Amino acid sequence: MSTVSAYAATSATEPLTKTTIERRDPGPSDVAIDIKFAGICHSDIHTAKSEWGVPNYPLVVGHEIAGVVSAVGSEVTKYKVGDHVGVGCMVNSCGQCSSCKAGLENYCKRGATFTYNAVDRDGTITQGGYSQAIVVDENFVLRIPDSLPLDKAAPLLCAGITLFSPLRHWKASKDTRLAVIGLGGLGHMGVKLGAAMGAEVSVLSQSLKKMEDGLRLGAKHYYATSDRGTFKQLRSSFDLILNTVSANLKLDDYVSLLDVDGTLVELGIPEHPMQIGAFPLALARRSLSGSNIGGIPETQEMLDFCAEHDVTPEIEVIEADYVNEAYERVLASDVRYRFVIDISTL
Ligand SMILES: [Zn+2]
Numbered sequence: 070m071s072t073v074s075a076y077a078a079t080s081a082t083e084p085l086t087k088t089t090i091e092r093r094d095p096g097p098s099d100v101a102i103d104i105k106f107a108g109i110c111h112s113d114i115h116t117a118k119s120e121w122g123v124p125n126y127p128l129v130v131g132h133e134i135a136g137v138v139s140a141v142g143s144e145v146t147k148y149k150v151g152d153h154v155g156v157g158c159m160v161n162s163c164g165q166c167s168s169c170k171a172g173l174e175n176y177c178k179r180g181a182t183f184t185y186n187a188v189d190r191d192g193t194i195t196q197g198g199y200s201q202a203i204v205v206d207e208n209f210v211l212r213i214p215d216s217l218p219l220d221k222a223a224p225l226l227c228a229g230i231t232l233f234s235p236l237r238h239w240k241a242s243k244d245t246r247l248a249v250i251g252l253g254g255l256g257h258m259g260v261k262l263g264a265a266m267g268a269e270v271s272v273l274s275q276s277l278k279k280m281e282d283g284l285r286l287g288a289k290h291y292y293a294t295s296d297r298g299t300f301k302q303l304r305s306s307f308d309l310i311l312n313t314v315s316a317n318l319k320l321d322d323y324v325s326l327l328d329v330d331g332t333l334v335e336l337g338i339p340e341h342p343m344q345i346g347a348f349p350l351a352l353a354r355r356s357l358s359g360s361n362i363g364g365i366p367e368t369q370e371m372l373d374f375c376a377e378h379d380v381t382p383e384i385e386v387i388e389a390d391y392v393n394e395a396y397e398r399v400l401a402s403d404v405r406y407r408f409v410i411d412i413s414t415l
Pocket residue numbers: 110111112113132158227228
């Protein structure tokens with residue numbers, strides 16, 4: 070075991086505080102990683118604040134992890150000391166079910182082991198990336214191509230794959246009229262990745278406040294959803310809509326923006342159920358779906374794609390003791406577009 074510094078949540082209402090946690094010694098198939106950067110995902114905040122149920126406090130969150138291999142177990146073949154690697158939302162899965170066998174560990178029938186607040190193989194609770202080191206089975210470690218800086222690579226491990234996977238699944242290409250709802254941490258990756266795949270990207274945002282950013286990041290069009298005219302104007306004009314907003318929307322309005330056979334994909338996971346009428350779906354054979362991160366092979370494909378196409382998130386690197394202020398700013402939508410903790414300051 071080794072003891073490492075970390076920032077932990079201790080209750081729904083207290084700020085995160087500096088503490089130490091234990092990391093296991095690497096087993097035969099484990100990779101030990103010195104964490105260099107950890108992105109701040111909205112899920113971290115939901116979990117830390119007990120908004121998705123009461124977690125196992127004290128809890129270290131963080132599942133956008135980029136670092137350098139510091140040691141490997143005797144049976145590890147994929148990585149060696151010094152390699153640049155990442156860890157995303159999962160650190161294990163059953164490996165036996167049809168999803169796992171298909172490389173869809175994120176949809177493991179027995180439930181993947183998530184990077185924090187999950188029961189690990191050894192019965193301990195997993196602790197995430199706001200910490201100096203982590204030990205992970207090599208099959209859940211991703212290779213970060215050398216051309217991607219580690220600070221910018223970190224948010225790809227959750228925000229990047231969350232958008233990449235549905236874009237690939239619904240075959241985004243130059244023939245795709247794509248709309249991204251919301252231009253935040255997730256949405257801005259949808260714009261960049263969609264544009265890199267050749268799609269004609271539109272942003273549907275509450276206001277035109279971030280229009281300049283949206284167009285700079287690769288969108289062709291930018292619309293305000295506070296303007297009712299937008300829904301009239303854009304009726305039946307998209308093939309694929311990715312909803313990154315975690316607030317409840319009037320889905321009927323958005324589904325109606327799909328052309329025949331179009332699909333709206335839920336990525337933002339609102340807390341409360343949303344209503345949808347059958348008519349907007351039936352009248353144009355439209356589909357409503359959802360997607361949750363991506364499997365390990367696809368996550369690697371995403372990192373390689375981002376390196377090849379020079380797609381990286383817009384980030385603001387912060388020192389570790391700024392994390393509580395960063396949370397406040399995320400909640401106030403005052404970040405363009407992802408905070409990344411410099412773990413050397415921890
Ligand atoms: Zn996340």
